[in-house]
Amino acid sequence: MLALASELAGVGRVTNRQLLDLAIRAPRVMIDGVETSAALGIRRGTVVSIEPFEVVPLAPRVVTLEADVVLIPGLVDTHVHINEPGRTEWEGFESATAAAAAAGVTTIIDMPLNSLPPTLTAAALATKRKVARGRCHVDVGFWGGAVPTNLADLPDLFADGVFGVKCFLQDSGVPEFPPLSATELLTAMRVVADIGGLMLVHAEDPGVLHVSPTPQGRSYAAFVDSRPDTAEAVAIATVIEASAATGCRAHIVHLSSAAGADLVRRAKAAGVPITAETCPHYLTLAAETIPDGSPQFKCCPPIRGGADQDALWAALADGTIDIVVTDHSPSTPELKLLEVGDLGLAWGGIASLQFGFAAVLAQATRRGVTLADVLRWMSSGPADLAGLPAKGRIAIGADADLVALADGERFTVTTESIKHRHPVTPYLGAELLGVVRRRWLRGTELQDDMVAGQLLRKQS
Incomplete structure (x- = not known):
């Protein structure tokens, strides 16, 4: 009876001199990287007060969480296709x-490809927003794209609220999104620097890839050989040079190698305005354990060996790599060629949006890495990259995007549990850590059928 009453009403003081819509009392809550206890007051979707746990704020609804869950900020994934x-x-x-x-994950930012049209103009962005409106379970923002033919369109894209623009230095895999040459990259970064924007770069060098073995057949090792770490390193060096020359903020997406991480580390030490991300699959899967003929593990750059994985964890620990995001890039099962198993012909992309955090948390726990670190990489860090100060943190003035996480509970990924369109993921059958018990988006508790997401714009 007492537990039921705590869900319905509270008795206590009005906090922050404001009437509340909701209060959440959590014996365990992550605030500023520290686990503590607190009572949060929420009004109009915003956290307006943080009181001691013993306080029962005056609100029409007071939720008191159990001690086996920790209240964390909603996760932010800035790399979703x-x-x-x-x-x-x-x-x-x-x-x-x-x-x-x-x-x-309560906030995602959508990549400019592989939609048709790709997000290369303000008109294409408007088309994408029209399709997304009223269909999103969580908040969604948009990256734009930079290709050789749209550099004059970049100012309008930024003016219409994209959070930055992404380019490729080699073939993207789809003809409507061609790569930039090194010269075109420099030109594009001058434009983005003048706007004060962010350039995201898929960094693999076409020259190195051209002389690498052609990927074919079922061998995963042969596929890795076709996308060597030198391709990533040479391309990252190109980005660093362009960033230093233009002053443009650059962000390396899906960093996969020790060699690439070392270049980013040295560039940061030299004052180059560069950041980097890696992905759950690089942190939790290793080439040595991937069976041949398994295209669900194929992505570009590829999942490399255990030594590179260890180097990526070290680069996260020392701040070289800033964030961890999924690069959720699914396709139809037919394009993955699961029955054929040809790593050269299959579409490359990892479907992981639903399982990336739990996979990283499981691996982090094995390595003695704290939940606070994982949240910095997967919540506040991505929010900071995109310029979303109200996301990714529990603080007064922040959006009440909150998750009650059973951080000690494990689960196994089954076909039936998969929410994305196709049940294809390298995590199928894996035991992961951290079960989401409840989640709130701007103070509204989300149910599975609830469409409460808003479309976000970068504020200038």
């Missing part, structure tokens, strides 16, 4: 955001 419109059979806003909500 939703693919709608145009390739909605691969993934769409409804299915991708449902997978995000199931994982405790």
